[in-house]
Amino acid sequence: MYTNAILKNNGKKGKTMARIGIIEDDKMLNQALKIALQKGGFAASCAYDCKEAVQMLNNGENLDLLLIDVTLPDGNGIRLYEEILRNGIKELPAIFLTARDEEREMLEAFDAGADDYVVKPFQMKVLLKRIEAVLRRTDKDKVFIFDDLEVWPEKRRVFRGGEEIMLTAREYNLLEFFAKNQGQVLTREMILESVWGIDGQFVEENTVSVTIGRLRRKIGDQKVQKALIKNVFGLGYRFGE
Structure with missing residues (x-):
């Protein structure tokens, strides 16, 4: 089951939460958004107008993702x-916020590249x-997240509780096969074939x-109350449920 926030790997040991940029001139709403995002497991940066938004981006x-109010001061x-x-950030998704439910404005936002409105x-x-x-x-680095276990197919890396787990190639392939077939009963024959x-x-x-x-020991599955890999008597194994 996915956590309530998307996790991104920072290329180092551990992990960082996705950071959302808030561009909203209503200060009360801006702060309410920041608090809600932080409670939801995200990090947040705030700007109150176009000038501050540009500064926020130029500061590195x-x-x-951006939350952008359509009408700014x-x-x-x-x-x-x-x-x-146009200025080089080609793949930064955006959700637009507006007080006006107008089709013209909504279509204009989507034409500009909006991901949601x-x-x-x-x-x-x-x-x-x-x-x-x-x-x-929009995340190119697809990641499977089950509680505190993360499987990164692009990098072939595995983390649990922020700590990287070193697996053999066979163990990793087995874990990825489980992750991609969450909730399904996988027989010995299916596992052998794949x-x-x-x-x-x-x-x-x-x-x-x-x-x-061996895989369960390495990922610490035997030390947690709710194991991810379960035996299905007489059939095979089920992962993630």
Whole structure:
């Protein structure tokens, strides 16, 4: 099951939360958004107009998504976003916030590259879900997250509780196969075919169970109350439920 915030790896040991840039001139709403994001597991940076937004980006803020009010005191949020994209930040997703439910403005925002459009007033919980959905769609480094276990297919790296776990190639392939088939019962034959390939027909009877046991020890699955890898009696194994 995914956590309530998208996690991004920072290239070092451990992890950092996705950072959201808030560009909203209503100070009360701006702070309410910041608090809601932080409670939801995100980091947040705030700007109150176009000038501050540009400064925020020029200061090297490593942002993963922008929340942009369409009507700002020193300009239009849609024009601001177009300028941001023209100036080299090609892949910074944005959700626009507005008090006006106008089709023309909504279409203009999507034409500018908006990933979503939210009309005020809105429920914070709904906005958080929209943020999660956008980040999942736009994140190039796809990551499987199950409680505090992270599997990074692009980097072939695994973390649990922020600590990297060193696996053999076979153990990693097995874990990734489990992660990509969360909730499904996987038989020994399916595992052999997908993880061992043509070599599967030559392995010993207990190879799968031995490798799974070794994997469970390495990821600390035997030390937690709710194990991720479960035996399904007489059938095989199920992961993540």
